[in-house]
Amino acid sequence: MATTSNAQKFEEVCKEATRLNAQAHSADQLMKEIALLLNREMLKYNWVGFYMLEPGADPPTLVLGHYQGAMTPHTRIPLNLGICGAAASSGKTVVVDDVKTDRRYLACSLETKSEIVVPVFVRGQVAGELDIDSHFAAAFSNEDRALVEYCAELVGKRLELE
């Protein structure tokens, strides 16, 4: 039986995200579907979720939205805390290969070893982020980063239409 190569897998999941975007009725539905897709298809993506900036909150606060994986105690995160706060406040993707060595890290699960957080931009401003935790160290390669950034971009563009 033919096995799927890594590159094929990324391409397949990317195409599926594009298809979900075309079919989704709203950005909210798209976020739900993307969390499901990434958690189901990418074996090392053990927790996948969106945090969105709460409109009008002072200080600015990230609020947990759709997610797949274990419950997390971190449902509200101010921008000065966590890898999540770092990605949202800098507007840059943050990849942490070993969460134990990063002082910013807010623990959700004892099993988490690495994490990627990608900002979601709406009209050039950070509106939220896509956060993924892995039970494997250094789980996020440049290909993973490209896939997760693509998914975050789909959501940002979709939010621009609402």
Ligand code: SME
């Ligand atoms: N680890 C994150 C907190 C969110 S959980 O991963 C779901 C952080 O350091 O911001």
